[in-house]
Amino acid sequence: MRVSVFGAGYVGLVTGAVLADLGHHVTLIEVSEEKIALINQRRSPIFEEGLESLLARSIDQGRLSITNDAESVVGSSEVIFIAVGTPPLPDGEADLRYVRQAALAIGRGMHGHPRQVIVNKATVPIGSANLVEVWVQDGYREVHGRAPSSEWYTVASNPEFLREGTAIFDTLYPDRIVLGADEAWAIDRLQELYRPILEQSFEPPPESPRPNGVTSVPVVVTDRISSEMIKYAANAFLATKISFANEIANISERVGADIVQVMRGIGLDQRIGGRFLNAGIGWGGSCFGKDMAALTVTAEEYGYQPRLLHATQDVNREQRLLVIKRLQEALKPVKGRRIAVWGVAFKPGTDDLRDAPSLTIIEELLRLGARVRVYDPIALDNLRRLRPDLEVEFADSAEDALDGADALILATEWPSFAEIPLATIADRLTRGIVIDGRNFWDPEAARQAGLQYRGIGR
Ligand SMILES: NC(=O)C1=CN([C@@H]2O[C@H](COP(=O)(O)OP(=O)(O)OC[C@H]3O[C@@H](n4cnc5c(N)ncnc54)[C@H](O)[C@@H]3O)[C@@H](O)[C@H]2O)C=CC1
Numbered sequence: 001m002r003v004s005v006f007g008a009g010y011v012g013l014v015t016g017a018v019l020a021d022l023g024h025h026v027t028l029i030e031v032s033e034e035k036i037a038l039i040n041q042r043r044s045p046i047f048e049e050g051l052e053s054l055l056a057r058s059i060d061q062g063r064l065s066i067t068n069d070a071e072s073v074v075g076s077s078e079v080i081f082i083a084v085g086t087p088p089l090p091d092g093e094a095d096l097r098y099v100r101q102a103a104l105a106i107g108r109g110m111h112g113h114p115r116q117v118i119v120n121k122a123t124v125p126i127g128s129a130n131l132v133e134v135w136v137q138d139g140y141r142e143v144h145g146r147a148p149s150s151e152w153y154t155v156a157s158n159p160e161f162l163r164e165g166t167a168i169f170d171t172l173y174p175d176r177i178v179l180g181a182d183e184a185w186a187i188d189r190l191q192e193l194y195r196p197i198l199e200q201s202f203e204p205p206p207e208s209p210r211p212n213g214v215t216s217v218p219v220v221v222t223d224r225i226s227s228e229m230i231k232y233a234a235n236a237f238l239a240t241k242i243s244f245a246n247e248i249a250n251i252s253e254r255v256g257a258d259i260v261q262v263m264r265g266i267g268l269d270q271r272i273g274g275r276f277l278n279a280g281i282g283w284g285g286s287c288f289g290k291d292m293a294a295l296t297v298t299a300e301e302y303g304y305q306p307r308l309l310h311a312t313q314d315v316n317r318e319q320r321l322l323v324i325k326r327l328q329e330a331l332k333p334v335k336g337r338r339i340a341v342w343g344v345a346f347k348p349g350t351d352d353l354r355d356a357p358s359l360t361i362i363e364e365l366l367r368l369g370a371r372v373r374v375y376d377p378i379a380l381d382n383l384r385r386l387r388p389d390l391e392v393e394f395a396d397s398a399e400d401a402l403d404g405a406d407a408l409i410l411a412t413e414w415p416s417f418a419e420i421p422l423a424t425i426a427d428r429l430t431r432g433i434v435i436d437g438r439n440f441w442d443p444e445a446a447r448q449a450g451l452q453y454r455g456i457g458r
Protein backbone atom coordinates (compact mmCIF):
# COMPACT_ATOMS: atom_id res chain seq x y z
CA MET A 1 0.00 0.00 0.00
CA ARG A 2 1.21 3.56 -0.62
CA VAL A 3 1.58 5.39 2.67
CA SER A 4 2.70 8.90 3.68
CA VAL A 5 3.71 9.82 7.21
CA PHE A 6 3.87 13.44 8.38
CA GLY A 7 6.61 13.84 11.00
CA ALA A 8 9.79 11.75 11.24
CA GLY A 9 9.96 11.82 15.02
CA TYR A 10 9.71 9.00 17.55
CA VAL A 11 6.31 7.92 16.30
CA GLY A 12 6.41 8.77 12.60
CA LEU A 13 9.88 7.47 11.92
CA VAL A 14 9.34 4.17 13.71
CA THR A 15 5.86 3.67 12.21
CA GLY A 16 7.14 4.50 8.73
CA ALA A 17 10.21 2.28 8.95
CA VAL A 18 8.23 -0.67 10.32
CA LEU A 19 5.45 -0.36 7.72
CA ALA A 20 8.10 -0.20 4.98
CA ASP A 21 9.84 -3.26 6.37
CA LEU A 22 6.48 -5.06 6.28
CA GLY A 23 6.28 -4.38 2.55
CA HIS A 24 4.42 -1.07 2.19
CA HIS A 25 5.75 1.89 0.21
CA VAL A 26 6.25 4.71 2.65
CA THR A 27 7.16 8.36 2.17
CA LEU A 28 8.09 10.31 5.26
CA ILE A 29 7.26 14.00 5.13
CA GLU A 30 9.39 16.16 7.39
CA VAL A 31 10.05 19.89 7.81
CA SER A 32 13.43 19.59 9.53
CA GLU A 33 16.18 19.64 6.89
CA GLU A 34 18.60 18.29 9.49
CA LYS A 35 16.45 15.18 10.04
CA ILE A 36 15.98 14.69 6.30
CA ALA A 37 19.74 14.82 5.72
CA LEU A 38 20.44 12.33 8.52
CA ILE A 39 17.77 9.88 7.42
CA ASN A 40 19.00 10.06 3.82
CA GLN A 41 22.40 9.03 5.19
CA ARG A 42 20.59 6.08 6.86
CA ARG A 43 21.21 7.61 10.28
CA SER A 44 18.54 7.96 12.90
CA PRO A 45 18.02 11.42 14.42
CA ILE A 46 16.93 9.73 17.67
CA PHE A 47 18.45 6.97 19.76
CA GLU A 48 16.15 3.98 19.45
CA GLU A 49 17.47 0.44 19.61
CA GLY A 50 17.54 -1.24 16.18
CA LEU A 51 16.11 1.74 14.30
CA GLU A 52 19.17 2.52 12.18
CA SER A 53 19.45 -0.95 10.70
CA LEU A 54 15.71 -1.02 10.04
CA LEU A 55 15.94 2.38 8.34
CA ALA A 56 18.90 1.37 6.21
CA ARG A 57 17.19 -1.81 5.05
CA SER A 58 13.91 -0.09 4.16
CA ILE A 59 15.69 2.70 2.28
CA ASP A 60 18.00 0.30 0.43
CA GLN A 61 15.06 -1.84 -0.63
CA GLY A 62 13.42 1.26 -2.09
CA ARG A 63 10.39 1.15 0.20
CA LEU A 64 11.18 4.16 2.41
CA SER A 65 12.00 7.71 1.36
CA ILE A 66 11.80 11.15 2.90
CA THR A 67 10.89 14.55 1.51
CA ASN A 68 9.91 18.05 2.60
CA ASP A 69 7.63 18.43 -0.39
CA ALA A 70 4.34 17.25 1.10
CA GLU A 71 2.03 18.48 -1.62
CA SER A 72 3.63 16.58 -4.43
CA VAL A 73 3.55 13.19 -2.66
CA VAL A 74 0.45 13.07 -0.45
CA GLY A 75 -2.05 13.02 -3.32
CA SER A 76 -1.10 9.50 -4.36
CA SER A 77 -1.13 7.91 -0.89
CA GLU A 78 -3.90 5.54 0.11
CA VAL A 79 -3.18 6.11 3.80
CA ILE A 80 -1.73 9.33 5.24
CA PHE A 81 -0.56 9.36 8.86
CA ILE A 82 -0.29 12.58 10.82
CA ALA A 83 2.43 11.92 13.42
CA VAL A 84 3.67 15.45 14.11
CA GLY A 85 4.19 16.79 17.62
CA THR A 86 1.30 18.08 19.74
CA PRO A 87 3.20 19.90 22.51
CA PRO A 88 1.43 21.60 25.41
CA LEU A 89 0.48 25.27 25.32
CA PRO A 90 1.03 27.23 28.57
CA ASP A 91 -2.51 26.42 29.80
CA GLY A 92 -2.02 22.68 29.21
CA GLU A 93 -4.06 22.52 26.03
CA ALA A 94 -2.44 20.64 23.11
CA ASP A 95 -0.93 22.88 20.44
CA LEU A 96 -2.38 21.69 17.14
CA ARG A 97 -0.45 24.05 14.88
CA TYR A 98 1.68 21.27 13.35
CA VAL A 99 -1.37 19.06 12.84
CA ARG A 100 -3.04 21.99 11.09
CA GLN A 101 -0.02 22.54 8.82
CA ALA A 102 -0.03 18.86 7.88
CA ALA A 103 -3.78 18.81 7.24
CA LEU A 104 -3.59 21.96 5.07
CA ALA A 105 -0.81 20.36 3.02
CA ILE A 106 -2.91 17.21 2.58
CA GLY A 107 -5.79 19.33 1.28
CA ARG A 108 -3.53 21.21 -1.12
CA GLY A 109 -2.14 17.98 -2.53
CA MET A 110 -5.44 16.10 -2.76
CA HIS A 111 -6.85 15.21 -6.19
CA GLY A 112 -9.49 12.60 -5.46
CA HIS A 113 -7.63 9.59 -6.71
CA PRO A 114 -7.01 7.33 -4.83
CA ARG A 115 -9.60 7.68 -2.11
CA GLN A 116 -7.63 8.53 1.03
CA VAL A 117 -7.71 7.66 4.70
CA ILE A 118 -6.13 10.45 6.73
CA VAL A 119 -5.09 9.03 10.07
CA ASN A 120 -4.48 10.98 13.25
CA LYS A 121 -1.70 9.03 14.93
CA ALA A 122 -0.52 11.98 16.97
CA THR A 123 -2.19 12.31 20.35
CA VAL A 124 -4.85 14.93 19.76
CA PRO A 125 -7.65 16.34 21.90
CA ILE A 126 -11.08 14.79 21.68
CA GLY A 127 -12.82 16.07 18.57
CA SER A 128 -9.65 16.84 16.62
CA ALA A 129 -10.63 14.52 13.77
CA ASN A 130 -13.34 17.08 12.96
CA LEU A 131 -10.75 19.86 12.94
CA VAL A 132 -8.49 17.89 10.61
CA GLU A 133 -11.42 17.50 8.20
CA VAL A 134 -11.98 21.25 8.20
CA TRP A 135 -8.27 22.00 7.67
CA VAL A 136 -8.02 19.51 4.80
CA GLN A 137 -10.99 21.26 3.16
CA ASP A 138 -9.32 24.65 3.72
CA GLY A 139 -6.14 23.40 2.05
CA TYR A 140 -8.02 22.10 -0.98
CA ARG A 141 -10.07 25.30 -1.19
CA GLU A 142 -6.88 27.41 -1.22
CA VAL A 143 -5.82 25.70 -4.44
CA HIS A 144 -9.13 25.00 -6.16
CA GLY A 145 -11.50 27.62 -4.74
CA ARG A 146 -14.06 24.99 -3.66
CA ALA A 147 -14.38 22.15 -1.17
CA PRO A 148 -13.11 18.66 -2.07
CA SER A 149 -15.71 15.92 -2.52
CA SER A 150 -16.47 14.16 0.77
CA GLU A 151 -16.20 10.90 -1.19
CA TRP A 152 -12.48 11.39 -1.69
CA TYR A 153 -11.26 11.03 1.85
CA THR A 154 -12.11 10.37 5.45
CA VAL A 155 -10.33 11.11 8.73
CA ALA A 156 -9.66 8.25 11.13
CA SER A 157 -8.07 7.98 14.55
CA ASN A 158 -5.37 5.39 15.23
CA PRO A 159 -3.62 6.31 18.47
CA GLU A 160 -0.09 5.15 19.14
CA PHE A 161 0.91 3.30 22.30
CA LEU A 162 4.62 2.69 21.68
CA ARG A 163 7.16 3.38 24.41
CA GLU A 164 10.44 5.07 23.69
CA GLY A 165 13.34 2.64 23.98
CA THR A 166 11.21 -0.31 22.84
CA ALA A 167 9.46 1.44 19.96
CA ILE A 168 10.12 -1.15 17.24
CA PHE A 169 9.10 -4.04 19.47
CA ASP A 170 5.93 -2.21 20.54
CA THR A 171 5.03 -1.46 16.92
CA LEU A 172 5.47 -5.05 15.75
CA TYR A 173 3.93 -6.72 18.80
CA PRO A 174 1.41 -4.24 20.22
CA ASP A 175 -1.05 -5.26 22.95
CA ARG A 176 -3.78 -3.94 20.63
CA ILE A 177 -4.42 -1.72 17.65
CA VAL A 178 -7.19 0.86 18.03
CA LEU A 179 -9.01 2.08 14.92
CA GLY A 180 -11.61 4.82 15.14
CA ALA A 181 -13.51 5.80 12.00
CA ASP A 182 -17.00 6.62 10.83
CA GLU A 183 -16.65 4.84 7.50
CA ALA A 184 -16.40 1.07 7.06
CA TRP A 185 -14.10 1.38 4.01
CA ALA A 186 -11.56 3.26 6.13
CA ILE A 187 -11.54 0.53 8.77
CA ASP A 188 -11.14 -2.11 6.04
CA ARG A 189 -8.20 -0.24 4.55
CA LEU A 190 -6.45 0.17 7.91
CA GLN A 191 -7.01 -3.48 8.76
CA GLU A 192 -5.46 -4.36 5.42
CA LEU A 193 -2.50 -2.07 6.16
CA TYR A 194 -1.95 -3.64 9.58
CA ARG A 195 -2.79 -7.21 8.51
CA PRO A 196 0.80 -8.54 8.87
CA ILE A 197 0.84 -7.25 12.45
CA LEU A 198 -2.73 -8.26 13.32
CA GLU A 199 -2.14 -11.78 12.02
CA GLN A 200 1.56 -11.83 12.96
CA SER A 201 2.24 -13.18 9.48
CA PHE A 202 5.54 -11.35 8.91
CA GLU A 203 9.02 -12.76 9.28
CA PRO A 204 10.35 -11.07 12.46
CA PRO A 205 13.25 -8.71 11.71
CA PRO A 206 16.60 -9.47 13.36
CA GLU A 207 16.27 -6.29 15.46
CA SER A 208 13.13 -7.51 17.14
CA PRO A 209 12.39 -11.23 17.45
CA ARG A 210 8.79 -12.26 18.12
CA PRO A 211 8.15 -13.04 21.78
CA ASN A 212 6.82 -16.46 22.63
CA GLY A 213 3.07 -16.76 22.57
CA VAL A 214 2.31 -13.79 20.30
CA THR A 215 0.20 -15.24 17.50
CA SER A 216 -2.18 -12.39 16.75
CA VAL A 217 -2.98 -8.86 17.91
CA PRO A 218 -6.47 -7.76 19.00
CA VAL A 219 -8.03 -4.85 17.15
CA VAL A 220 -10.48 -2.42 18.74
CA VAL A 221 -12.76 -0.91 16.11
CA THR A 222 -14.65 2.07 17.37
CA ASP A 223 -15.81 5.59 16.62
CA ARG A 224 -13.31 8.44 16.37
CA ILE A 225 -14.16 10.13 19.65
CA SER A 226 -13.84 6.93 21.66
CA SER A 227 -10.57 6.18 19.91
CA GLU A 228 -9.17 9.61 20.80
CA MET A 229 -10.31 9.10 24.39
CA ILE A 230 -8.70 5.64 24.59
CA LYS A 231 -5.27 7.22 24.09
CA TYR A 232 -5.73 9.79 26.85
CA ALA A 233 -7.32 7.26 29.19
CA ALA A 234 -4.44 4.80 28.66
CA ASN A 235 -1.76 7.35 29.49
CA ALA A 236 -3.79 8.75 32.40
CA PHE A 237 -4.23 5.26 33.83
CA LEU A 238 -0.53 4.39 33.51
CA ALA A 239 0.50 7.70 35.11
CA THR A 240 -2.05 7.15 37.88
CA LYS A 241 -0.73 3.65 38.50
CA ILE A 242 2.77 5.08 39.03
CA SER A 243 1.52 7.92 41.22
CA PHE A 244 -0.45 5.38 43.23
CA ALA A 245 2.73 3.34 43.77
CA ASN A 246 4.51 6.53 44.84
CA GLU A 247 1.74 7.49 47.24
CA ILE A 248 1.83 4.03 48.85
CA ALA A 249 5.66 4.34 48.93
CA ASN A 250 5.36 7.57 50.90
CA ILE A 251 3.02 5.92 53.39
CA SER A 252 5.12 2.74 53.47
CA GLU A 253 8.28 4.48 54.53
CA ARG A 254 6.46 6.21 57.35
CA VAL A 255 5.13 2.95 58.75
CA GLY A 256 8.21 0.83 58.02
CA ALA A 257 6.91 -1.18 55.05
CA ASP A 258 9.06 -1.92 51.98
CA ILE A 259 7.40 -0.59 48.81
CA VAL A 260 9.14 -3.11 46.56
CA GLN A 261 7.64 -5.97 48.56
CA VAL A 262 4.28 -4.22 48.80
CA MET A 263 4.00 -3.68 45.04
CA ARG A 264 5.09 -7.23 44.32
CA GLY A 265 2.44 -8.35 46.76
CA ILE A 266 -0.32 -6.44 45.00
CA GLY A 267 1.00 -6.79 41.44
CA LEU A 268 0.62 -10.56 41.47
CA ASP A 269 -3.12 -10.04 41.74
CA GLN A 270 -4.08 -10.35 38.09
CA ARG A 271 -6.72 -7.66 38.47
CA ILE A 272 -3.94 -5.22 39.35
CA GLY A 273 -0.94 -6.47 37.33
CA GLY A 274 2.68 -5.97 38.30
CA ARG A 275 3.81 -3.51 35.62
CA PHE A 276 4.07 0.26 36.15
CA LEU A 277 4.15 -0.09 39.91
CA ASN A 278 7.79 0.93 40.38
CA ALA A 279 7.98 3.72 42.93
CA GLY A 280 10.69 6.30 42.48
CA ILE A 281 11.13 9.90 41.42
CA GLY A 282 7.96 9.75 39.35
CA TRP A 283 7.04 9.76 35.70
CA GLY A 284 8.37 12.05 33.01
CA GLY A 285 8.77 11.97 29.26
CA SER A 286 7.16 13.76 26.40
CA CYS A 287 3.67 12.44 26.85
CA PHE A 288 2.38 11.63 30.33
CA GLY A 289 2.62 15.21 31.57
CA LYS A 290 1.28 16.83 28.43
CA ASP A 291 -1.52 14.30 27.98
CA MET A 292 -2.60 14.53 31.62
CA ALA A 293 -2.71 18.31 31.26
CA ALA A 294 -4.67 18.15 28.00
CA LEU A 295 -7.23 15.70 29.43
CA THR A 296 -7.62 17.89 32.50
CA VAL A 297 -8.29 20.92 30.29
CA THR A 298 -10.84 18.96 28.24
CA ALA A 299 -12.66 17.78 31.38
CA GLU A 300 -12.77 21.32 32.75
CA GLU A 301 -14.01 22.70 29.42
CA TYR A 302 -17.01 20.45 29.91
CA GLY A 303 -17.55 21.55 33.51
CA TYR A 304 -16.07 18.45 35.16
CA GLN A 305 -13.40 18.64 37.89
CA PRO A 306 -11.15 15.61 37.28
CA ARG A 307 -9.99 15.04 40.87
CA LEU A 308 -8.03 11.86 40.21
CA LEU A 309 -6.15 13.46 37.31
CA HIS A 310 -5.21 16.43 39.50
CA ALA A 311 -4.07 14.16 42.34
CA THR A 312 -1.95 12.04 39.99
CA GLN A 313 -0.17 15.16 38.76
CA ASP A 314 0.25 16.62 42.28
CA VAL A 315 1.80 13.42 43.64
CA ASN A 316 4.20 13.32 40.69
CA ARG A 317 5.28 16.94 41.09
CA GLU A 318 6.25 16.39 44.72
CA GLN A 319 7.78 12.99 44.10
CA ARG A 320 10.51 14.44 41.91
CA LEU A 321 11.88 16.47 44.80
CA LEU A 322 11.82 13.68 47.36
CA VAL A 323 15.43 12.77 46.59
CA ILE A 324 16.43 16.34 47.42
CA LYS A 325 14.76 16.03 50.83
CA ARG A 326 16.59 12.75 51.40
CA LEU A 327 19.85 14.40 50.43
CA GLN A 328 19.22 17.31 52.77
CA GLU A 329 18.61 14.85 55.61
CA ALA A 330 21.92 13.11 54.93
CA LEU A 331 24.11 16.06 53.99
CA LYS A 332 23.88 19.35 55.81
CA PRO A 333 24.22 21.80 54.18
CA VAL A 334 23.97 20.89 50.52
CA LYS A 335 25.42 24.24 49.49
CA GLY A 336 28.94 23.97 48.11
CA ARG A 337 28.86 20.16 47.99
CA ARG A 338 29.58 18.17 44.91
CA ILE A 339 26.72 15.87 43.93
CA ALA A 340 26.93 13.18 41.26
CA VAL A 341 23.78 12.49 39.23
CA TRP A 342 23.56 9.23 37.30
CA GLY A 343 21.08 9.27 34.42
CA VAL A 344 19.42 12.27 32.81
CA ALA A 345 17.19 10.64 30.13
CA PHE A 346 13.58 10.43 31.35
CA LYS A 347 14.00 6.64 31.38
CA PRO A 348 16.60 4.11 30.23
CA GLY A 349 16.91 3.20 26.56
CA THR A 350 16.38 6.69 25.15
CA ASP A 351 18.21 10.00 24.78
CA ASP A 352 14.97 11.93 25.24
CA LEU A 353 15.08 14.64 27.89
CA ARG A 354 11.56 15.94 27.49
CA ASP A 355 10.11 16.52 30.96
CA ALA A 356 12.81 14.31 32.50
CA PRO A 357 12.54 14.20 36.32
CA SER A 358 16.35 14.43 36.44
CA LEU A 359 16.16 17.99 35.11
CA THR A 360 13.89 19.09 37.97
CA ILE A 361 16.37 17.49 40.38
CA ILE A 362 19.42 19.12 38.77
CA GLU A 363 17.71 22.54 38.72
CA GLU A 364 16.92 22.20 42.43
CA LEU A 365 20.46 21.08 43.30
CA LEU A 366 21.88 24.10 41.48
CA ARG A 367 19.37 26.38 43.19
CA LEU A 368 20.55 25.03 46.53
CA GLY A 369 24.15 25.90 45.64
CA ALA A 370 25.44 22.38 44.98
CA ARG A 371 28.00 21.57 42.27
CA VAL A 372 26.53 18.93 40.01
CA ARG A 373 28.45 16.34 38.01
CA VAL A 374 26.30 14.31 35.64
CA TYR A 375 26.66 11.14 33.64
CA ASP A 376 24.31 9.41 31.23
CA PRO A 377 25.35 6.76 28.69
CA ILE A 378 23.39 8.37 25.83
CA ALA A 379 21.73 11.64 26.73
CA LEU A 380 24.64 13.95 27.63
CA ASP A 381 24.86 15.45 24.14
CA ASN A 382 21.20 16.37 24.29
CA LEU A 383 21.72 17.88 27.73
CA ARG A 384 24.58 20.04 26.42
CA ARG A 385 22.57 21.09 23.39
CA LEU A 386 19.15 21.63 24.93
CA ARG A 387 19.98 22.94 28.39
CA PRO A 388 23.08 25.14 28.08
CA ASP A 389 21.63 27.16 30.96
CA LEU A 390 22.33 24.34 33.44
CA GLU A 391 25.82 24.87 34.83
CA VAL A 392 26.79 21.26 35.41
CA GLU A 393 29.98 19.29 34.92
CA PHE A 394 29.84 16.47 32.37
CA ALA A 395 31.51 13.23 33.41
CA ASP A 396 33.08 10.78 30.96
CA SER A 397 31.84 7.71 32.75
CA ALA A 398 29.65 6.75 35.68
CA GLU A 399 32.75 6.21 37.85
CA ASP A 400 34.21 9.52 36.75
CA ALA A 401 31.03 11.28 37.94
CA LEU A 402 31.69 10.00 41.47
CA ASP A 403 35.19 11.38 41.83
CA GLY A 404 35.27 13.98 44.56
CA ALA A 405 31.49 13.85 44.98
CA ASP A 406 29.92 13.78 48.44
CA ALA A 407 26.79 12.00 47.32
CA LEU A 408 25.24 10.19 44.37
CA ILE A 409 21.66 10.58 43.19
CA LEU A 410 20.45 7.90 40.79
CA ALA A 411 17.80 9.45 38.53
CA THR A 412 17.60 6.97 35.63
CA GLU A 413 18.10 3.24 36.10
CA TRP A 414 20.35 2.44 33.11
CA PRO A 415 21.11 -1.31 33.36
CA SER A 416 24.86 -0.61 32.80
CA PHE A 417 24.99 1.06 36.24
CA ALA A 418 24.57 -2.39 37.77
CA GLU A 419 28.02 -3.34 36.40
CA ILE A 420 29.70 -0.94 38.80
CA PRO A 421 30.33 -2.69 42.12
CA LEU A 422 28.78 -1.04 45.16
CA ALA A 423 32.23 -1.14 46.77
CA THR A 424 33.58 1.07 43.97
CA ILE A 425 30.80 3.57 44.56
CA ALA A 426 31.59 3.55 48.29
CA ASP A 427 35.31 4.06 47.58
CA ARG A 428 34.87 6.93 45.20
CA LEU A 429 32.28 8.98 47.08
CA THR A 430 33.77 11.13 49.81
CA ARG A 431 30.87 10.55 52.14
CA GLY A 432 29.32 7.42 50.67
CA ILE A 433 25.83 8.90 50.47
CA VAL A 434 23.60 7.29 47.84
CA ILE A 435 20.06 8.46 47.19
CA ASP A 436 18.50 5.88 44.92
CA GLY A 437 15.63 7.52 43.07
CA ARG A 438 14.61 4.31 41.28
CA ASN A 439 15.05 1.64 43.97
CA PHE A 440 17.75 0.22 41.73
CA TRP A 441 19.97 -1.35 44.37
CA ASP A 442 19.28 -3.76 47.16
CA PRO A 443 19.37 -1.62 50.34
CA GLU A 444 20.97 -4.35 52.40
CA ALA A 445 23.78 -4.94 49.89
CA ALA A 446 24.35 -1.18 49.62
CA ARG A 447 24.65 -0.80 53.40
CA GLN A 448 26.98 -3.78 53.60
CA ALA A 449 29.21 -2.10 51.03
CA GLY A 450 29.51 0.79 53.45
CA LEU A 451 27.12 3.16 51.76
CA GLN A 452 24.76 5.49 53.55
CA TYR A 453 21.88 4.37 51.33
CA ARG A 454 18.35 5.72 50.97
CA GLY A 455 15.78 4.46 48.47
CA ILE A 456 12.17 5.52 47.94
CA GLY A 457 9.50 4.00 50.16
CA ARG A 458 11.74 1.47 51.85
N1 LIG B 1 7.15 9.87 21.72
C1 LIG B 1 6.35 8.89 22.02
O1 LIG B 1 6.78 7.92 22.63
C2 LIG B 1 4.92 8.90 21.63
C3 LIG B 1 4.32 10.02 21.09
N2 LIG B 1 2.98 10.01 20.77
C4 LIG B 1 2.37 11.18 20.15
O2 LIG B 1 2.78 11.22 18.78
C5 LIG B 1 2.95 12.57 18.35
C6 LIG B 1 4.37 12.77 17.84
O3 LIG B 1 5.26 12.60 18.92
P1 LIG B 1 6.82 12.41 18.70
O4 LIG B 1 7.04 11.46 17.59
O5 LIG B 1 7.40 12.12 20.03
O6 LIG B 1 7.23 13.88 18.24
P2 LIG B 1 8.63 14.41 17.67
O7 LIG B 1 8.75 15.79 18.11
O8 LIG B 1 9.69 13.42 17.95
O9 LIG B 1 8.40 14.36 16.09
C7 LIG B 1 7.51 15.20 15.41
C8 LIG B 1 8.13 15.52 14.05
O10 LIG B 1 7.17 16.21 13.24
C9 LIG B 1 7.88 17.14 12.44
N3 LIG B 1 6.92 18.12 11.91
C10 LIG B 1 6.36 19.18 12.52
N4 LIG B 1 5.52 19.81 11.69
C11 LIG B 1 5.53 19.13 10.53
C12 LIG B 1 4.85 19.28 9.29
N5 LIG B 1 3.97 20.25 9.09
N6 LIG B 1 5.13 18.41 8.31
C13 LIG B 1 6.00 17.40 8.50
N7 LIG B 1 6.66 17.20 9.65
C14 LIG B 1 6.43 18.05 10.66
C15 LIG B 1 8.93 17.69 13.39
O11 LIG B 1 9.98 18.32 12.70
C16 LIG B 1 9.36 16.42 14.12
O12 LIG B 1 10.43 15.78 13.46
C17 LIG B 1 2.58 13.42 19.55
O13 LIG B 1 1.22 13.76 19.46
C18 LIG B 1 2.79 12.50 20.73
O14 LIG B 1 1.95 12.82 21.81
C19 LIG B 1 2.21 8.90 20.95
C20 LIG B 1 2.75 7.76 21.48
C21 LIG B 1 4.15 7.65 21.83
Ligand SMILES: O=C(O)[C@H]1O[C@H](OP(=O)(O)OP(=O)(O)OC[C@H]2O[C@@H](n3ccc(=O)[nH]c3=O)[C@H](O)[C@@H]2O)[C@H](O)[C@@H](O)[C@@H]1O
Nearest residue numbers: 160161162163164242276277278282283284285287346347
Ligand atom coordinates in the same frame (compact mmCIF):
# COMPACT_ATOMS: atom_id res chain seq x y z
O1 LIG C 1 2.05 8.43 24.71
C1 LIG C 1 3.24 8.19 24.82
O2 LIG C 1 4.15 8.95 24.48
C2 LIG C 1 3.73 6.93 25.45
O3 LIG C 1 3.94 7.22 26.86
C3 LIG C 1 4.44 6.14 27.61
O4 LIG C 1 5.70 5.71 27.09
P1 LIG C 1 7.07 6.44 27.41
O5 LIG C 1 6.79 7.86 27.80
O6 LIG C 1 7.97 6.18 26.27
O7 LIG C 1 7.71 5.72 28.66
P2 LIG C 1 7.21 4.80 29.87
O8 LIG C 1 7.92 3.52 29.82
O9 LIG C 1 5.74 4.75 29.94
O10 LIG C 1 7.74 5.63 31.11
C4 LIG C 1 7.21 6.91 31.41
C5 LIG C 1 7.79 7.42 32.71
O11 LIG C 1 7.27 6.69 33.81
C6 LIG C 1 8.33 6.26 34.65
N1 LIG C 1 7.92 4.99 35.29
C7 LIG C 1 7.49 3.95 34.53
C8 LIG C 1 7.07 2.78 35.11
C9 LIG C 1 7.09 2.66 36.52
O12 LIG C 1 6.71 1.63 37.11
N2 LIG C 1 7.52 3.71 37.26
C10 LIG C 1 7.95 4.89 36.67
O13 LIG C 1 8.32 5.84 37.38
C11 LIG C 1 9.53 6.14 33.72
O14 LIG C 1 10.73 6.21 34.44
C12 LIG C 1 9.32 7.31 32.81
O15 LIG C 1 9.82 8.50 33.37
C13 LIG C 1 3.48 4.97 27.52
O16 LIG C 1 4.01 3.85 28.24
C14 LIG C 1 3.24 4.57 26.07
O17 LIG C 1 2.27 3.54 25.99
C15 LIG C 1 2.73 5.80 25.30
O18 LIG C 1 2.57 5.50 23.93
